[in-house]
Amino acid sequence: METQLLEGKKLAEKMQSEMKVRVNSLLEKGKIPGLTVLLVGEDKASQVYVRNKERQATKVGIKSEIIRLPETISEAALIEQVEQLNEDASVHGILVQLPLPKHINEQEVLRKIDYSKDVDGFHPMNMGNFLLGNASALPCTPYGIMELLKAYDISLEGKNALVIGRSNIVGKPMALMLMEKNATITIAHSKTKNLKELAQQADVLVAAIGRGHMITGEFIKPGAVVIDVGMNRDEAGKLIGDVDTASVMGIASYVTPVPGGVGPMTITMLLDQTIKKVEAE
Ligand SMILES: NC(=O)C1=CN([C@@H]2O[C@H](COP(=O)(O)OP(=O)(O)OC[C@H]3O[C@@H](n4cnc5c(N)ncnc54)[C@H](OP(=O)(O)O)[C@@H]3O)[C@@H](O)[C@H]2O)C=CC1
């Protein structure tokens, strides 16, 4: 079987050129979309994200700012930063980069964001509305993956979908979105016993694990659609996914490359949700 790449980067570029038009018409009304990121410490995947996000936000005309904070910042001081941004009318979107250092309670910080400025969809109000089927902001990574599947006309109805990983930011919302499109979902995690057998039955496999090249060709059902969310570094410092892409070639029907697959789509959804906040004003 010939395996096709799901080219997130190309779709992201196309969507972003449409966004430029939207931003321009906001600018004509004197409105500049503003996105501020709070980055605490030095998480590797976060650094990649922040760098690309800055570049792409600027390209579509969003005013993007990063506030870098030390690893040692207290939870109270971080919440104070969030509250300042809540009050700032030039900031339409607030993103607190995850993970946060161990001494900070992530949920406590996220719930302090004004949920109408939560462009990541992680505030409990937005998560709750999403779970109930009337979302106003969606988690960007699974949202971007759904857009990518849609652009390639990949149908999910009745498919067996396996999501490996159950984080709040990727795995859990991903499974829910696939279910909304009538896939039959299975969620695997570190305590799952028969991962390979489950994977071999999956028509759609999403790897959101954080372990470089863990998913090889022998996990893949012939013809499966493989989505690689992982952003890991190999020993040489190269960016690699959770899927060993070379080894699934010829087995899968589709696979997302790393880089150039899910990552650019995540950023695109973030920009889209930021612009939407201003359009709704
Ligand atoms: N491309 C993009 O846009 C994005 C990429 N990422 C990347 O995606 C990956 C996952 O991110 P995130 O969800 O935040 O990570 P987390 O570390 O929060 O979650 C990882 C999940 O994988 C599970 N897991 C770990 N080891 C195994 C194993 N051996 N077998 C089965 N399951 C396992 C964990 O299980 P348990 O719950 O039991 O611990 C957990 O549920 C990372 O590489 C991250 O950098 C993240 C966000 C966006």
Ligand SMILES: Nc1nc(=O)c2c([nH]1)NC[C@@H]1CN(c3ccc(C(=O)N[C@@H](CCC(=O)O)C(=O)O)cc3)C=[N+]21
């Ligand atoms: N609150 C919060 N929301 C997130 O969405 C979030 C987060 N925290 N913390 C970190 C993870 C990681 N993440 C990435 C998104 C895009 C790329 C990305 O642009 N990847 C390019 C890399 C290109 C390159 O530089 O080589 C690609 O895959 O093509 C990477 C990583 C979002 N995350």
Ligand SMILES: [Mg+2]
């Ligand atoms: Mg923590």
